[in-house]
Amino acid sequence: MTAYLVAVGIVALIYMLLTIGLNLQYGYTGLINFGVVAFFAIGAYTSALLALHGWWLVPAFGVATVVAAIVAYPIGLLSLRLSDEYLAVVTLGFSEVVRIAIQQEEWLTKGVQGLPGIPRMFAFMGVGGDADVAILAVLVACNVAVIGLMLHLVRSPYGRLIQAIRDDEVAVEAMGKDPRRLKVQVFMLGAGLAGLAGAFYAHFITYLSPDQFLPLVTFYVWIAMIIGGTGRTTGAVAGSLLLLVFLEGSRFARDWVPGVSEVQMASVRLALVGLGLVLFTLYRPQGLMGSRR
Amino acid sequence: MSTRITRRDVLLAGAGLAATSMLPRLAFAQDAGTFRVGTLCPITGAGSPYGSGMQKSIEAVVAEVNAAGGAGGRKLELFSEDGQTKPDAAVLAAKKLIEVNKVQAIFGTWSSGVTLAVMPLTDAAGIIEMNCSGAPVISTQDTKDLVWRFQATNDRFGQAFAVIAEKRGYKRPATMAFNNASGIGNAEGFTKAWTKKGGKVVASVVYEPNRASYRTELQQVLSQKPDVIVTGSYLPDSTIILREWYQTGQPVQWIMPGWAANPDLVKAVGNEVIEGLISVDSVSNENAASFKAYSAAYQKATGKPGSTNVYAAMTWDMVMCLALAMEAAGPGASVVQVNAKIRDIANPDGTKVYTFAEGRKLLGEKKKINYEGASSRLDFDQYGDVTPDFGVFVVEKGQLVRRDVISI
Amino acid sequence: MTITPVDVVNLLINGSIDGLLIALPTLALTLVMGIARFPNAATGDYMTVSAYAGIGVQALGGASILLAGLGAVAAGAAISIVFYLWVFRALRGRAPVASLVASIGVAFFARSMLTLFVGHDQHTFSVPLVRAWNFGGIRVLPTDLYVAAVALLVMLLLFAMLHMTPIGRQMRALADNPDLARACGIRSGRVLLALWATVGALCALGGMMFGIKAVVSPELGWELLIPAFAAMIVGGIGSPIGAVAGAVLLGIASELSVPFVGPSYKIAVAFALLLLVLLLRPRGLFGKPIVAR
Numbered sequence: 006m007t008a009y010l011v012a013v014g015i016v017a018l019i020y021m022l023l024t025i026g027l028n029l030q031y032g033y034t035g036l037i038n039f040g041v042v043a044f045f046a047i048g049a050y051t052s053a054l055l056a057l058h059g060w061w062l063v064p065a066f067g068v069a070t071v072v073a074a075i076v077a078y079p080i081g082l083l084s085l086r087l088s089d090e091y092l093a094v095v096t097l098g099f100s101e102v103v104r105i106a107i108q109q110e111e112w113l114t115k116g117v118q119g120l121p122g123i124p125r126m127f128a129f130m131g132v133g134g135d136a137d138v139a140i141l142a143v144l145v146a147c148n149v150a151v152i153g154l155m156l157h158l159v160r161s162p163y164g165r166l167i168q169a170i171r172d173d174e175v176a177v178e179a180m181g182k183d184p185r186r187l188k189v190q191v192f193m194l195g196a197g198l199a200g201l202a203g204a205f206y207a208h209f210i211t212y213l214s215p216d217q218f219l220p221l222v223t224f225y226v227w228i229a230m231i232i233g234g235t236g237r238t239t240g241a242v243a244g245s246l247l248l249l250v251f252l253e254g255s256r257f258a259r260d261w262v263p264g265v266s267e268v269q270m271a272s273v274r275l276a277l278v279g280l281g282l283v284l285f286t287l288y289r290p291q292g293l294m295g296s297r298r
Numbered sequence: 299m300s301t302r303i304t305r306r307d308v309l310l311a312g313a314g315l316a317a318t319s320m321l322p323r324l325a326f327a328q329d330a331g332t333f334r335v336g337t338l339c340p341i342t343g344a345g346s347p348y349g350s351g352m353q354k355s356i357e358a359v360v361a362e363v364n365a366a367g368g369a370g371g372r373k374l375e376l377f378s379e380d381g382q383t384k385p386d387a388a389v390l391a392a393k394k395l396i397e398v399n400k401v402q403a404i405f406g407t408w409s410s411g412v413t414l415a416v417m418p419l420t421d422a423a424g425i426i427e428m429n430c431s432g433a434p435v436i437s438t439q440d441t442k443d444l445v446w447r448f449q450a451t452n453d454r455f456g457q458a459f460a461v462i463a464e465k466r467g468y469k470r471p472a473t474m475a476f477n478n479a480s481g482i483g484n485a486e487g488f489t490k491a492w493t494k495k496g497g498k499v500v501a502s503v504v505y506e507p508n509r510a511s512y513r514t515e516l517q518q519v520l521s522q523k524p525d526v527i528v529t530g531s532y533l534p535d536s537t538i539i540l541r542e543w544y545q546t547g548q549p550v551q552w553i554m555p556g557w558a559a560n561p562d563l564v565k566a567v568g569n570e571v572i573e574g575l576i577s578v579d580s581v582s583n584e585n586a587a588s589f590k591a592y593s594a595a596y597q598k599a600t601g602k603p604g605s606t607n608v609y610a611a612m613t614w615d616m617v618m619c620l621a622l623a624m625e626a627a628g629p630g631a632s633v634v635q636v637n638a639k640i641r642d643i644a645n646p647d648g649t650k651v652y653t654f655a656e657g658r659k660l661l662g663e664k665k666k667i668n669y670e671g672a673s674s675r676l677d678f679d680q681y682g683d684v685t686p687d688f689g690v691f692v693v694e695k696g697q698l699v700r701r702d703v704i705s706i
Numbered sequence: 707m708t709i710t711p712v713d714v715v716n717l718l719i720n721g722s723i724d725g726l727l728i729a730l731p732t733l734a735l736t737l738v739m740g741i742a743r744f745p746n747a748a749t750g751d752y753m754t755v756s757a758y759a760g761i762g763v764q765a766l767g768g769a770s771i772l773l774a775g776l777g778a779v780a781a782g783a784a785i786s787i788v789f790y791l792w793v794f795r796a797l798r799g800r801a802p803v804a805s806l807v808a809s810i811g812v813a814f815f816a817r818s819m820l821t822l823f824v825g826h827d828q829h830t831f832s833v834p835l836v837r838a839w840n841f842g843g844i845r846v847l848p849t850d851l852y853v854a855a856v857a858l859l860v861m862l863l864l865f866a867m868l869h870m871t872p873i874g875r876q877m878r879a880l881a882d883n884p885d886l887a888r889a890c891g892i893r894s895g896r897v898l899l900a901l902w903a904t905v906g907a908l909c910a911l912g913g914m915m916f917g918i919k920a921v922v923s924p925e926l927g928w929e930l931l932i933p934a935f936a937a938m939i940v941g942g943i944g945s946p947i948g949a950v951a952g953a954v955l956l957g958i959a960s961e962l963s964v965p966f967v968g969p970s971y972k973i974a975v976a977f978a979l980l981l982l983v984l985l986l987r988p989r990g991l992f993g994k995p996i997v998a999r
Binding site: 342346347350477503504505506508509510511513514515517518521533534537538541542544545546547562566567568570571 | 713716717720723724727826827828830832835836837838840845847849916919920921923925929961964968969970972
């Protein structure tokens with residue numbers, strides 16, 4: 006059982022990185038990014054391809070993070086020109102274009118055949134068991150570091166500025182500050198986190214294919230952020246954990262509800278996610294950790 | 299009107315959920331008397347048309363084996379999860395099956411992505427994996443010989459298509475491939491085999507899933523005036539393509555894989571459209587008792603004939619092979635010992651058997667058996683891949699009639 | 707591949723039909739955006755559920771497509787009103803993102819209820835298959851003409867309702883200026899009920915048309931969401947004419963691009979066009995200038 010929980014924990018922490026990144030972009034700065042999965046994919050494929058060409062994992066992870074952040078730069082620039090709903094659709098479109106490009110450019114990514122045999126983290130420790138615990142530990146450390154960074158950021162003048170951008174951009178300009186540079190930076194930072202999460206993902210699942218990077222992943226991250234409480238880093242933490250409890254907990258729920266077939270369980274799982282979203286939006290919009298503003 | 303759900307309420311609920319799911323359950327208790335089998339069929343996702351049928355097929359065989367008193371002195375215990383046709387979901391499901399349920403085999407992975415993601419886990423745990431995936435790379439990744447593939451590789455299917463097209467005298471083939479590993483694998487397998495014999499493929503098109511219409515792709519292919527179109531396709535897209543093709547009025551022969559061109563497709567497009575279409579599937583002999591037994595059980599469990607779900611026939615065979623291997627290995631055999639017997643009971647040399655009862659009886663007499671499966675002859679090569687013959691089924695008046703058998 | 711004029715005409719025809727199919731859900735989206743002011747992600751699943759209702763009617767009540775269509779419209783209007791009353795009405799004062807997230811929840815919930823009771827199988831409408839008319843290589847499918855005719859008729863009816871009936875005028879007033887509309891005594895409750903019923907009907911007809919042309923499956927509507935969103939934005943948010951124009955334009959542009967980029971990059975082309983429109987004419991083709999918020 007512990008080994009299973011460790012695996013679930015690993016996935017939860019990967020989602021936590023994604024959620025913290027989105028929370029930085031939307032929760033703190035008000036940038037509606039519906040293209041999270043694009044940077045996740047870019048980070049995953051970059052690290053996987055480098056590792057398959059013999060790179061060591063740590064530098065591969067680093068490059069993956071940086072590449073994701075760099076790709077976010079033009080999108081960040083776009084966010085300056087576009088208002089909310091438009092940015093949502095454009096970022097969504099961007100993530101689909103990235104997925105299609107990964108799918109079609111098989112000379113680079115092996116396309117739909119996918120990339121099997123990606124090197125594992127801590128491969129010298131074998132598969133599963135101890136290696137997974139080590140991966141979990143690294144992820145915990147990573148998340149703790151990122152959370153610390155976020156909390157520090159929020160209290161800093163920089164952090165107050167980006168929250169001011171979310172609340173009233175015109176006022177920020179009136180104060181003589183240039184919100185544009187900040188928005189792009191925030192976008193890139195969030196994307197970099199998504200790229201890092203992608204690298205962890207690639208080396209844990211060890212097989213990548215384009216259809217693992219559908220917009221549904223972005224929606225899950227949004228769900229985690231909202232349920233946890235938008236605009237709060239602790240919310241991102243709580244939300245990603247709760248998301249995984251939802252998604253994985255339903256496996257065990259079947260044991261309590263006899264007579265429900267696996268087929269039906271899949272529908273029930275989706276129904277619970279949908280219902281959860283609706284109920285949270287209606288009755289607890291501030292999420293788990295938020296307070297009514 | 300708004301009910302205040304406090305933070306505490308939700309946290310308590312979440313903690314409760316997590317805690318109770320960790321409670322030791324009687325069902326997980328180590329029962330030395332059973333062999334635990336995990337299933338990871340694609341109940342949801344792209345494989346969902348086949349997944350629940352695959353699962354029900356497994357359940358039926360397990361029930362049959364257990365009713366006969368088990369295999370090798372042990373009953374089979376089943377733990378089922380949904381692979382969701384997604385590698386990451388499947389990895390967590392596989393971990394749960396391996397770590398929590400302590401399964402000794404995982405059956406039913408369908409998409410190549412899921413199999414490739416799950417294989418390292420089953421290999422590390424030293425347990426048997428049986429799949430219906432087509433990607434060739436699975437053979438080479440199977441380093442411990444614990445992975446058994448019940449579906450002909452995409453390459454082999456493509457070769458079969460080429461042999462069939464050549465045998466029937468076609469000279470100007472075109473391919474249409476669903477944009478995934480299997481579809482493209484089939485089409486490329488065909489092209490490789492066809493061009494090797496010096497032929498030329500006049501048009502090939504890859505099309506995207508979930509579209510309302512494939513007119514443009516179809517027109518692109520038809521404009522080159524092929525006499526036969528070979529597809530790597532699935533049921534929904536085949537439905538759309540055939541209907542749109544029929545409405546163009548341009549005569550063309552279609553060759554499609556059996557998982558797409560099945561009775562459901564006949565029902566969806568109607569007899570007139572599908573008349574003469576060639577459906578290719580790996581076969582043993584559908585008049586054989588193994589297929590009959592499978593089809594009867596499948597009909598009972600799902601209300602549809604067994605021929606509508608080739609993968610369910612494969613999962614039927616998976617459990618059969620395991621049960622017979624367990625019998626051959628004897629009581630108390632380890633997973634590795636059972637695994638070693640799989641070729642013994644399925645490969646040639648030996649009396650052909652078609653049911654568990656037959657096989658067990660002969661094994662009890664220390665005779666060698668050769669289980670001929672519902673899905674194919676089940677002769678495993680050195681990679682653990684089946685090397686089936688292929689049946690050429692022609693749709694005549696709404697029925698799939700086998701007209702030929704191809705060996706490659 | 708050499709492109710002949712005949713090919714171009716065929717591509718134009720294909721693109722227009724694809725566009726007209728998308729036009730119906732785009733209309734549904736744009737009405738909600740214009741009047742209720744949020745992107746409704748449940749539009750797709752309203753289509754799916756209604757299409758299944760149509761299949762059900764045809765299975766029970768004989769072969770009449772018309773009857774199936776009526777059944778679908780009834781189902782669509784019903785489901786749309788139910789979710790309005792339960793979810794969206796309560797969210798009216800809140801930020802659009804809240805309603806967007808809730809609509810994602812509604813989408814998941816509706817789809818899961820459908821698959822729970824009806825299963826995951828595909829279904830087809832039994833429509834007579836007729837040979838295409840062939841004008842020297844230019845192919846026109848009678849089914850397509852039928853689909854196009856229905857779509858255009860629906861649009862005409864919609865325009866008629868919006869411009870010639872009292873309830874339609876009230877809807878437009880509510881879209882233009884909610885406060886003024888209320889000040890003039892327009893009871894928004896009634897108008898919104900009519901709106902959502904209309905939205906449901908549009909989705910139902912879109913789902914039926916799609917089901918007739920292709921197959922009915924649980925993912926039918928969800929897959930159409932992204933193209934519909936793109937079309938809505940290109941055409942101009944809140945403009946029904948824009949919805950149709952945007953959908954047809956994107957459909958044609960995607961098809962015409964196939965000889966150059968191949969069928970897989972089709973939607974990338976649609977997004978590129980979307981981006982271009984947004985950068986050059988942010989309000990879309992027929993939208994009103996963005997009001998300062």
